[in-house]
Amino acid sequence: MVNNMLKSILKLLILGALVAPVNFALGVSRGEEMYQTLTCAACHGAAGKGMVYRRDRKDKKTGKYKYRKGQTKPGFEAYPKLAGQNSAYLYVQMVDIFSGKRNNNLSPAMAGIKLMVDSTAKEGDLQAIADYLSQVK
Numbered sequence: 001m002v003n004n005m006l007k008s009i010l011k012l013l014i015l016g017a018l019v020a021p022v023n024f025a026l027g028v029s030r031g032e033e034m035y036q037t038l039t040c041a042a043c044h045g046a047a048g049k050g051m052v053y054r055r056d057r058k059d060k061k062t063g064k065y066k067y068r069k070g071q072t073k074p075g076f077e078a079y080p081k082l083a084g085q086n087s088a089y090l091y092v093q094m095v096d097i098f099s100g101k102r103n104n105n106l107s108p109a110m111a112g113i114k115l116m117v118d119s120t121a122k123e124g125d126l127q128a129i130a131d132y133l134s135q136v137k
């Protein structure tokens, strides 16, 4: 009797341990999709890695580099990189920027998409985006 109960509890624990990562993985893929849909990449770059050039470019006449792969595009130096940051931190910053609680001279750029985010994002999407960005290597 007790033995059976212990077995059932054990099964539930194992099931829980298996389901949690699957839920996280589903959230991450939803987050990736919403990161694109909500135009986040337009300011934070592909996968939140910042607005950087994807390849080198040389000036044809001088042969000198105009820019190098990985170099930040002009004007985006102060736009934060999001990839690999802590999920809980990212989530709170998004909420605070959209609510106006975090408000510096750069915040309005992002707060400008609030209406679009409010009308497009579902409950849990910002958390899903935070989870997605936190696991980008």
Ligand code: HEC
Binding pocket: 035, 038, 039, 040, 041, 042, 043, 044, 078, 079, 080, 081, 082, 085, 090, 091, 093, 094, 097, 102, 103, 104, 106, 107, 108, 109, 110, 112, 113, 117, 129
């Ligand atoms: C129009 C440009 C723009 C768009 C679009 C944009 N952001 Fe931002 N984002 C910024 C700027 C600029 C900051 C810095 C603002 C500040 O310091 O308050 C920022 C800050 C952040 C931060 C805080 C990062 C940190 O290190 O503290 C997070 C998280 C973030 N953005 C996520 C997103 C997500 C997710 C989206 C899409 C839903 C998005 N942003 C869309 C420009 C943008």
